[in-house]
Amino acid sequence: MMESSEEAKALHKDCVKVAVNVRPLVTTELLMGCTDCVTVVPGEPQVHIGAHAFTFDHVYGSSGSLYSSIFEECVLPLIDALFHGYNATIFAYGQTGSGKTYTMGTNYTGEGDSGGIIPEVMDMIFRKIDAMKDTTEFLVRVSFIEIFKEEVFDLLDPQSRTDGTSVVKPAVPRAPIQIRETANGGITLAGVTEAEVKSKEEMASYLTRGSICRATGSTNMNNQSSRSHAIFTIYVEQKKANNGSCSGMGNNEVAGEDILFAKFHLVDLAGSERAKRTGADGIRLKEGIHINRGLLALGNVISALGDEKKRKDGGHVPYRDSKLTPFLWDSLGGNSKTVMIACISPADSNAEETINTLKYANRARNIQNKAVINRDPVAAEMQRMRSQLEQLQAELQFCRGGGAPFEELQVLRHKISLLEASNADLRQELKERQDICEHLKQCAFDAQVEKDKLILKIESARSGTSWDEIDEMEKIKDLDLTNGYIKKIQELEAELLRVRSSSRPCGNYLMNCPALVDMASGCIERTLDFSMEVEEDEKEREHSMLQDQIDKELRELDKRLEQKEAEMKQFAKSDTAFLKQHYEKKLLELEQEKKLLMKEIEDLRFNLSSLSYTSDESAEKLKADYIQKLNMLETQVSELKKKQEAQAQLLRQKQKSDEASKRLQEEIQRIKSQKVQLQHKMKQDSEQFRSWKASREKEVLQLKKEGRRNEYEMHKLLALNQRQKMVLQRKTEEAALATKRLKELLEVKKSSREASATGNANGPGIQALVHAIEHELEVTLRVHEVRSEYDRQMQERAAMAKEVSRLKEESEMLKRKIISESPQTMSPSARNSRILALETMLKTSSGALVSMASQLSEAEERERVFSGRGRWNQVRSLAKQKI
Numbered sequence: 108m109m110e111s112s113e114e115a116k117a118l119h120k121d122c123v124k125v126a127v128n129v130r131p132l133v134t135t136e137l138l139m140g141c142t143d144c145v146t147v148v149p150g151e152p153q154v155h156i157g158a159h160a161f162t163f164d165h166v167y168g169s170s171g172s173l174y175s176s177i178f179e180e181c182v183l184p185l186i187d188a189l190f191h192g193y194n195a196t197i198f199a200y201g202q203t204g205s206g207k208t209y210t211m212g213t214n215y216t217g218e219g220d221s222g223g224i225i226p227e228v229m230d231m232i233f234r235k236i237d238a239m240k241d242t243t244e245f246l247v248r249v250s251f252i253e254i255f256k257e258e259v260f261d262l263l264d265p266q267s268r269t270d271g272t273s274v275v276k277p278a279v280p281r282a283p284i285q286i287r288e289t290a291n292g293g294i295t296l297a298g299v300t301e302a303e304v305k306s307k308e309e310m311a312s313y314l315t316r317g318s319i320c321r322a323t324g325s326t327n328m329n330n331q332s333s334r335s336h337a338i339f340t341i342y343v344e345q346k347k348a349n350n351g352s353c354s355g356m357g358n359n360e361v362a363g364e365d366i367l368f369a370k371f372h373l374v375d376l377a378g379s380e381r382a383k384r385t386g387a388d389g390i391r392l393k394e395g396i397h398i399n400r401g402l403l404a405l406g407n408v409i410s411a412l413g414d415e416k417k418r419k420d421g422g423h424v425p426y427r428d429s430k431l432t433p434f435l436w437d438s439l440g441g442n443s444k445t446v447m448i449a450c451i452s453p454a455d456s457n458a459e460e461t462i463n464t465l466k467y468a469n470r471a472r473n474i475q476n477k478a479v480i481n482r483d484p485v486a487a488e489m490q491r492m493r494s495q496l497e498q499l500q501a502e503l504q505f506c507r508g509g510g511a512p513f514e515e516l517q518v519l520r521h522k523i524s525l526l527e528a529s530n531a532d533l534r535q536e537l538k539e540r541q542d543i544c545e546h547l548k549q550c551a552f553d554a555q556v557e558k559d560k561l562i563l564k565i566e567s568a569r570s571g572t573s574w575d576e577i578d579e580m581e582k583i584k585d586l587d588l589t590n591g592y593i594k595k596i597q598e599l600e601a602e603l604l605r606v607r608s609s610s611r612p613c614g615n616y617l618m619n620c621p622a623l624v625d626m627a628s629g630c631i632e633r634t635l636d637f638s639m640e641v642e643e644d645e646k647e648r649e650h651s652m653l654q655d656q657i658d659k660e661l662r663e664l665d666k667r668l669e670q671k672e673a674e675m676k677q678f679a680k681s682d683t684a685f686l687k688q689h690y691e692k693k694l695l696e697l698e699q700e701k702k703l704l705m706k707e708i709e710d711l712r713f714n715l716s717s718l719s720y721t722s723d724e725s726a727e728k729l730k731a732d733y734i735q736k737l738n739m740l741e742t743q744v745s746e747l748k749k750k751q752e753a754q755a756q757l758l759r760q761k762q763k764s765d766e767a768s769k770r771l772q773e774e775i776q777r778i779k780s781q782k783v784q785l786q787h788k789m790k791q792d793s794e795q796f797r798s799w800k801a802s803r804e805k806e807v808l809q810l811k812k813e814g815r816r817n818e819y820e821m822h823k824l825l826a827l828n829q830r831q832k833m834v835l836q837r838k839t840e841e842a843a844l845a846t847k848r849l850k851e852l853l854e855v856k857k858s859s860r861e862a863s864a865t866g867n868a869n870g871p872g873i874q875a876l877v878h879a880i881e882h883e884l885e886v887t888l889r890v891h892e893v894r895s896e897y898d899r900q901m902q903e904r905a906a907m908a909k910e911v912s913r914l915k916e917e918s919e920m921l922k923r924k925i926i927s928e929s930p931q932t933m934s935p936s937a938r939n940s941r942i943l944a945l946e947t948m949l950k951t952s953s954g955a956l957v958s959m960a961s962q963l964s965e966a967e968e969r970e971r972v973f974s975g976r977g978r979w980n981q982v983r984s985l986a987k988q989k990i
């Protein structure tokens with residue numbers, strides 16, 4: 108199951124913290140004349156003993172930190188962690204009489220200030236609860252158990268009664284508690300008392316009761332030695348309402364509430380001891396064996412967890428080798444914040460045990476714990492489900508979005524980066540194309556302007572404006588084109604009206620000529636169209652950043668060009684046909700009119716000539732009328748001629764404009780072909796990109812497939828290799844075994860042959876074995892001798908120390924006696940010489956004591972050398988070699 112991000116955040120990895128507490132020399136040690144052999148580097152958490160030096164997290168006592176600061180530095184952080192939902196453990200380890208119970212305060216009786224960590228912890232916990240009670244509801248329980256002779260007993264068992272200071276023996280012996288394993292590898296105790304407490308006093312009463320019930324006994328090392336491992340556990344459950352209000356603890360509703368539960372183990376281990384030294388025998392000896400078994404298992408657990416290599420290899424941790432170690436399953440390498448307090452005695456007589464304790468503690472420093480905030484299972488489950496839901500929703504969204512499986516994300520990312528790169532290239536290309544497009548648009552625009560200019564020219568020419576005037580107008584054309592258009596239209600309209608009024612035939616013509624009217628209104632429409640197109644172009648330019656829009660734009664431009672072309676064609680077609688027809692008709696009419704007028708003139712001339720022969724007055728009048736009419740007709744004829752000429756000129760101009768429009772059409776055609784080319788190129792490019800992309804994808808797929816195949820092959824080969832290795836190993840082992848067996852057989856055969864030849868039953872192999880065993884025996888004997896010598900000397904030193912103190916007392920007494928004696932009976936010089944004699948005697952005894960002490964340390968060193976594992980291993984390997 109995946110850890111939610113919040114859970115991962117709550118996980119706290121840290122090493123087991125180790126503090127050393129050096130107690131002062133106790134009276135018994137002083138009486139035995141023991142000296143302080145432990146030195147602490149001032150200001151440093153470093154302990155020196157003989158040639159050994161150890162560094163820890165804290166060192167208290169001797170010249171280290173003050174013993175009183177142990178609570179603040181080691182315990183307080185654990186209490187804080189407890190209130191944050193972390194499990195916490197503090198355990199004291201050390202030899203018998205090194206001060207574990209004193210440090211932990213397990214023998215709390217409630218009388219006076221007995222000190223120790225546990226009473227202070229109780230005090231602090233209830234102080235914190237008091238401070239938080241407005242926002243948080245607490246449920247505090249305690250349990251107190253002891254592990255005695257590999258059995259677990261409930262120290263708060265209601266059946267065991269106490270009368271304040273001692274246990275009232277129950278009728279039946281107390282029954283051990285059954286240990287049950289939980290699914291996650293931890294343990295639970297069936298039926299252990301977990302008493303709910305509401306105050307510090309109540310909790311203290313349970314501690315006192317358990318302390319009294321705890322099994323103790325007297326040993327040489329400690330008058331009141333704890334013969335069991337004691338675990339006092341405080342369970343703190345807290346319910347914090349997120350809105351600040353709190354409700355009943357029994358309520359299972361978890362929405363908006365945070366329920367934390369954590370436990371604090373306070374462990375006072377039984378003392379590590381050497382049976383001989385503690386002077387234990389009988390029952391105490393048996394207890395000692397059990398104690399040592401538990402501590403040996405604990406040592407093995409610490410070694411397994413403290414060895415980084417073993418930990419990385421996932422090596423076995425022997426938690427189940429004793430009854431004690433499963434209890435520390437969480438505390439060592441598990442879900443807890445842990446502090447180990449190694450208690451040591453500074454006495455030189457305990458040097459060996461002290462070194463062992465320090466070595467033990469040093470290994471524990473490497474243990475890494477993984478503490479997590481313990482939430483209420485329901486709340487935690489809801490939290491987990493919530494995060495799972497979130498994750499699933501995210502996955503669903505991912506799948507809906509057509510995404511590939513998560514593993515392919517990397518490949519897709521790579522693809523995206525490739526596509527982004529090519530996208531950037533395409534954008535650059537698009538920009539270039541847009542520039543080309545802009546240029547083409549400009550060309551089209553210029554063409555349009557050119558076309559419109561020509562249309563205007565035609566219009567002007569049609570309205571009878573001379574070419575010079577038109578050229579003049581051209582020069583002023585740098586005005587706004589639209590204004591020009593409007594002005595031109597107005598001019599045309601005025602011209603139309605003028606023509607209409609000045610010349611009836613022409614007026615008739617114009618009145619009957621809708622083409623010109625259409626043309627004028629067309630001009631207005633075009634002007635409006637043009638301004639709209641400009642706006643449209645503006646918008647198109649805004650969207651021109653996208654590749655697909657360039658196609659649209661081009662299509663738009665194409666359409667517009669086509670439209671203009673069609674317009675142009677229509678105009679040219681209709682205009683040309685109509686004008687031609689009109690001009691021809693007009694010319695014909697003028698011709699006919701001219702002919703008629705000419706005929707009329709002829710007739711008039713004839714009538715006039717016939718009238719010239721008559722001289723009457725009416726004839727004269729008629730003649731004058733004829734002459735007048737003739738003149739008028741001649742004028743009309745000349746006018747007609749003029750008009751005919753103008754019409755001819757118009758026809759010529761029309762031809763010219765036709766040519767210009769043809770050129771314009773050619774230009775449009777050229778632009779169109781350029782556009783087509785551009786489109787073709789774009790199409791080609793996108794085709795190329797698509798094919799490149801397809802081939803790239805194909806390539807990637809191919810590579811992935813190949814990668815998977817390679818991976819599969821690699822796995823196959825690895826498995827094969829593993830199998831081959833195993834077979835090889837088995838074969839090698841079999842071969843070695845066979846060779847060994849063969850050698851043995853050969854040896855046996857050879858020795859039996861030799862024995863039969865010489866009559867000697869002992870072969871050289873057996874001889875070597877006998878030698879080795881003899882040697883080993885010799886070494887063991889020597890060790891034993893040295894040890895008994897050491898013990899004898901220790902006893903001697905103790906006796907001497909006793910003698911010295913007796914002598915001291917005696918000398919004091921004598922001094923007092925001498926002084927009290929009257930000066931008459933003894934002269935001052937005699938008295939002084941007597942005191943001097945006594946002092947010399949005392950000095951001699953002290954000198955003997957000092958030499959004994961040096962002998963003792965020498966013996967100790969010898970013992971260490973002989974009993975040391977190095978020597979032992981040396982002997983064993985020697986024996987092995989010989990065998």
Ligand SMILES: Nc1ncnc2c1ncn2[C@@H]1O[C@H](COP(=O)(O)OP(=O)(O)OP(=O)(O)O)[C@@H](O)[C@H]1O
Nearest residue numbers: 130202203204205206207208209329332333377378
């Ligand atoms: N820091 C200290 N200052 C003064 N005296 C101490 C200190 N620590 C321990 N002692 C004394 O040393 C003696 C042995 O201590 P204690 O009973 O705590 O040892 P222990 O390690 O619990 O022994 P065991 O393993 O046999 O139970 C006691 O008399 C105690 O008063």
